[in-house]
């Protein structure tokens with residue numbers, strides 16, 4: 770398998786940013802952890818603070834056929850980016866929405882995701898383990914498709 774791990778705004782600041790909520794691992798640590806835990810999977814890692822850059826990455830993967838699944842932590846775009854939602858519905862590659870924190874146990878404005886409806890599933894609240902569970906979910910989905 771070949772998976773894209775896509776992170777949106779402020780996730781470049783992991784480790785330094787509100788560690789009591791998001792943990793003390795940096796994004797590089799999380800990405801390295803994934804590569805170590807799933808040696809048979811080819812990962813592409815990408816992070817941007819910009820909405821348009823995330824959309825372009827989704828379209829690039831779709832057009833190149835370079836990955837067969839996407840793990841996406843869209844950060845705050847989760848809660849309001851209709852553009853991101855439209856981009857996810859415009860591609861065929863399955864996308865799993867992940868969050869480090871449990872977005873349902875926080876402020877009211879975080880309880881709604883505009884992207885969940887167009888994602889294959891949602892994993893929220895398990896810290897860096899959310900990404901690992903996302904990879905497992907994509908693997909299970911791919912196995913389901915090929916059987």
Ligand code: DQA
Nearest residue numbers: 779842844845868869870879
């Ligand atoms: C987040 C939750 C979002 O509400 C927040 O804006 C983030 C991180 C998470 O991983 O818990 O930036 O997606």
